Amino acid sequence: MKLSIFGEKYTGQSGIVDLMADLGEALHTRPDMISMGGGNPGRLPEVEALYKNHLVELLETLDGAYNILGKYQSPQGDEVLLKQLAKLLRDEYGWPLTGKNIAISNGGQSAFYVLSNLLAGRFADGSMKQIQFPLVPEYLGYTDAGLEADFFTATRPAIEILDEHVFKYRVDFENMKVTDRTAAFCVSRPTNPTGNVLTDDEIRQLDAIAGENDIPLIIDGAYGTPFPNIIFDEVSPHWSENTILLLSLSKLGLPGVRTGFIVANEEIIQAYANANTILNLACGNVGPAIAGKLFQNREVLEISKNIIMPYYRERAFKTMDWFFESMKDLPMYVHKPEGAIFLWLWFKDLPVSSVRLYEILKQAGVLVIPGHDSFAGLQQPWQHANECIRISYAQDESMVKKGVEIITREVRKLYEQVK
């Protein structure tokens, strides 16, 4: 089969595709494998029951079923739902939004793909622009999104050691350069993979710099406010005319419905809706229909704040304590867990690469994500990128505990070999 450049790009080597295939294969061949690798949300029976009841109610009548199954919505999404979400965000945060500031997508991943390629890549005058990560590590899923090579650029973060075993990444504004090749800034807040939450000050500064340079600031809120609100400390949600906020139903426990939202100025929303027509004709209806129920009476805010966030917060700190206890004598650091559903572990001076550690752990029965693929856009090699792994603490508690034991055992062996 002869493939176009597009075909070659999308069938060629890709970190995320290889990794997802490997994770899938490992789980298939070894059902006892402890899964701390993927991004699946945890199971919360109370919330699952609520979604099921909403869906059953939506499908109870023939008209209800028709609305979900039998028609295309407009490419921007169901107007009633767009207005409903605009009102929710207006009421909650005072952002000056109408339905024209929002579009529905088939998940955050697809929204990012369309938006990043609308903003960056090759321009009519032959110039090339890039999406800039003010701070890496960033979400692995962005890495291969660009249609052009050299699509991302990134700045190393400053590392602040907070405690004997805790650190935090900060945007290194002194070394962050904006050039005429910068098309947009992009940050996930909370950050996948680290659980970092950029401070209000960092966000304000980024938006100001973006504004001065007439470029948008993309804030990927897949774990953020107002839903699923997996943020453990008080921070201010942010939107401005210059901000493109991406929201998703996935981490509420609904990844199967593939639904996300884009909140941006009207020009961006219109551009997105046009592109979405060509790519998808329209988005799926099941997720938006459930969202309509959840936005009614602001139920989505209640479950996010009172059930979902506390579940992950408890898990994060429990898992971190298990690592502290078992690795207290090792040069292990955890990124301060401030949100999302992962812990980011840094094994200082690890004698093997993070990919090798991933393989060793897989062999020992636990799946994690090696860190090195999360540094897209960095121009210079950085040893730190090879010393980190991401683990998810979302799954069954006893499994997570066992996973911590195995990771500790294997990492300890590696350090002991070089003593």
Ligand SMILES: Cc1ncc(COP(=O)(O)O)c(C=O)c1O
């Ligand atoms: C930061 C971030 N953005 C976007 C996505 C994609 O989410 P969705 O399921 O909405 O496509 C994920 C999924 O894990 C994520 O972690």
